[in-house]
Amino acid sequence: MSIESPTPEELQHMLEQTKQQKSYQADQQGNPLTSYMRQPQIYIKLPSGGKYWREGSLNYPSNGELPVLSMSTKDELILKSPDALINGQGVVDVIHHCMPDIKDAWEMPIVDVDTILIAIRIASYGENMDYSTACPKCTAINEYEIDLKQFLDMPVDVASYDETITYQDLNLKIKPQNYRSVNASSLDIFEQQRLVTLVDNENLDADEKQAKFNEIFKKMTELTVRNITGSIEYIEMPDGNRVANKEYIDDFVANSDRSVFDDLRKRQEKINNSFPDKSVNTTCPECNHAYTVPFTFDQANFFESAS
Numbered sequence: 001m002s003i004e005s006p007t008p009e010e011l012q013h014m015l016e017q018t019k020q021q022k023s024y025q026a027d028q029q030g031n032p033l034t035s036y037m038r039q040p041q042i043y044i045k046l047p048s049g050g051k052y053w054r055e056g057s058l059n060y061p062s063n064g065e066l067p068v069l070s071m072s073t074k075d076e077l078i079l080k081s082p083d084a085l086i087n088g089q090g091v092v093d094v095i096h097h098c099m100p101d102i103k104d105a106w107e108m109p110i111v112d113v114d115t116i117l118i119a120i121r122i123a124s125y126g127e128n129m130d131y132s133t134a135c136p137k138c139t140a141i142n143e144y145e146i147d148l149k150q151f152l153d154m155p156v157d158v159a160s161y162d163e164t165i166t167y168q169d170l171n172l173k174i175k176p177q178n179y180r181s182v183n184a185s186s187l188d189i190f191e192q193q194r195l196v197t198l199v200d201n202e203n204l205d206a207d208e209k210q211a212k213f214n215e216i217f218k219k220m221t222e223l224t225v226r227n228i229t230g231s232i233e234y235i236e237m238p239d240g241n242r243v244a245n246k247e248y249i250d251d252f253v254a255n256s257d258r259s260v261f262d263d264l265r266k267r268q269e270k271i272n273n274s275f276p277d278k279s280v281n282t283t284c285p286e287c288n289h290a291y292t293v294p295f296t297f298d299q300a301n302f303f304e305s306a307s
C-alpha cells in the first residue's frame, strides 16, 4: 500500500477485510453451543402491564410479551436450599435467570408474582401439575392434574389502585406492595410466631409470661399497621406537596383517626376480592361429592421437580 491516500478500490478492500475479521471474531466469541442452550418456552403478559415497577427494574417489551425460560439445574438446586426460599433470595435469583427482562425481582408488584411463578413452572415442567386434596365429606385423598395455563389467562383488575383515598383534605395514593416489602413482612410475622412458641415453652411464672406475650402482640400490631401503610405510595397535601417518606407515613397512620386505617384496610380487601379466584372444581372419586378447593402456591411443592 502506498503512503498516499488509498484508491477507492483499496478502500473497498480494506473495508471488506475489516468486516470479515469482525465476523470471524464474533464466531470465535459466540459459543457454538448457544443454540443448544435454554430458549424461551413461553411468552407472558404481566397483570400490572409493567406499571408499578420501579424504573430500571423491568425491561418491558413494546408488545408486552416477556419471554420465559425453563429453570436450569442450578435454579433447581437454589430452590432446594430451604434458606434461599425463606429469605426470598432464591426466588429472586431464579426469576432473574428465567426471565431476563426482569432486572430486579425484589421490585415486582405483588399483583405480578403469581403469574411470574406460574409461567416459570410451566416453562420448566409443562402446563400440567399434580395436585391433591382431601374430600371435605369423606376425607378421601383426591389426586388429579390441573392445567396451570388457566391461571395465566385470568385478567387481574388493578384499577382500584388508581383511585385515591381521601382523608380530610389529604389524598392518599396507593400502589401494590412489592415483593421486597411483602417478603420482609412475612419474615417478621414468622419471627413473632416463633417467639410465641419460645415464650410458651420457657420456664416462667404466669406474670412474666404475660408480660412477654404483651410485648409480642404489641409488635404484631405494629406489623399489621406497617403492612397496611406499605401500600401507600404517597400522601398529597392540599398545597400539592407529596409526602412519600415511609416513617412519616407510618407515623401518620399510627397517630391519626382510626377511620384512616379502616379505609386503607377496606380498600385492600376490595383489591384482594377483585383478584380472580384461583380455585379448582373436583369430584371425590370415593363418595362422588363435588367440591371446590382454592389453588394455593406452596413454593416448596410448586417448584418440586415434576419427574
Ligand SMILES: [Zn+2]
Pocket: 135, 136, 137, 138, 139, 140, 284, 285, 286, 287, 288, 289
Ligand atoms: Zn369424598
